[in-house]
Amino acid sequence: MTARIIDGKALAERVRGEIAEHAARLAQRGEQPCLAVLLVGADPASAVYVRNKVAGCEKAGIRSLRFDYPGDVAPAVVMAKLAELNADPSVHGILVQLPLPPQFDEAAVLEAISVDKDVDGFHAENVGRLSQNQEAFIPCTPHGVIKMLEAEHVPLAGAEAVVVGRSNIVGKPMAMLLTNAGATVTVCHSRTRDLAFHTRRADILVAAIGKPRFLTGDLIKPGAVVIDVGINRLTEGPDAGKLCGDVDFDSAVQVASAITPVPGGVGPMTITMLLENTVISAARALRRKEAEK
Ligand SMILES: Nc1nc2c(c(=O)[nH]1)N[C@@H](CN(C=O)c1ccc(C(=O)N[C@@H](CCC(=O)O)C(=O)O)cc1)CN2
Numbered sequence: 001m002t003a004r005i006i007d008g009k010a011l012a013e014r015v016r017g018e019i020a021e022h023a024a025r026l027a028q029r030g031e032q033p034c035l036a037v038l039l040v041g042a043d044p045a046s047a048v049y050v051r052n053k054v055a056g057c058e059k060a061g062i063r064s065l066r067f068d069y070p071g072d073v074a075p076a077v078v079m080a081k082l083a084e085l086n087a088d089p090s091v092h093g094i095l096v097q098l099p100l101p102p103q104f105d106e107a108a109v110l111e112a113i114s115v116d117k118d119v120d121g122f123h124a125e126n127v128g129r130l131s132q133n134q135e136a137f138i139p140c141t142p143h144g145v146i147k148m149l150e151a152e153h154v155p156l157a158g159a160e161a162v163v164v165g166r167s168n169i170v171g172k173p174m175a176m177l178l179t180n181a182g183a184t185v186t187v188c189h190s191r192t193r194d195l196a197f198h199t200r201r202a203d204i205l206v207a208a209i210g211k212p213r214f215l216t217g218d219l220i221k222p223g224a225v226v227i228d229v230g231i232n233r234l235t236e237g238p239d240a241g242k243l244c245g246d247v248d249f250d251s252a253v254q255v256a257s258a259i260t261p262v263p264g265g266v267g268p269m270t271i272t273m274l275l276e277n278t279v280i281s282a283a284r285a286l287r288r289k290e291a292e293k
């Protein structure tokens, strides 16, 4: 079997078109969506993601505000900016690019963002709301994965889903979203005793462990749908300098029924869902204003 390649770039383009239409309708009604992005330090990958977020906003008709801080900035400076943005009614979404330098308490920074503007979905209240299957901002990468599975008509209810990785920004919310959709979910991680036992049972396998080409074809059930969230830059071997995922694509593509590539799979959906959350936030703000009239 050779797997169908799931084209995240094409899906992202399509969804971004719909987001731009929604943003234009809101702007016509006096509520132009606006996203504020804060970047601390000079991590080159973070700088690329922030640039792509700002460019994505511009293309979708979303206003963006960008704030850059040196890596040694005092956390109080960033906290003061968050308080100012929380209070600004023209700002609908706020995000702090992760990771943060070591002087920051990451959880405290995420809690300082207004729940109503937390378009990354990392605030504890949004996490709690997601776990209770209530309306919440959903973290962008796992939300993008669900959109891809839906677009590919992959049945979720009753499926055996295995998520490899337990990070707060991907693994845990991914498991919650799949659970809410009716899948039977197993979360594996570095302490899992028999990883192959679990992965070989998965109808849907999500890899988010940060280990290049770690999940090989022999760990995958024939016909499984494989979603690769990993983004690793290879440092040695013939492919040095290239990006790869957490899945060994060449062996997995022989076994799976569908698979996301890296790059061009899940990645482009992450920023797309951020734009969607920003537009949703602006629509909610407009609804609140109209209800107050
Ligand atoms: N505040 C946040 N920080 C981080 C998040 C996040 O959602 N919010 N996620 C990641 C980084 N990230 C967005 O911030 C992100 C990662 C990857 C991509 C992407 O489009 N990847 C491309 C490859 C890009 C490349 O060439 O490097 C792909 O997979 O095709 C977008 C956004 C951590 N921090």
Ligand SMILES: [Mg+2]
Binding pocket: 139, 140, 141, 142, 169, 270
């Ligand atoms: Mg994300």
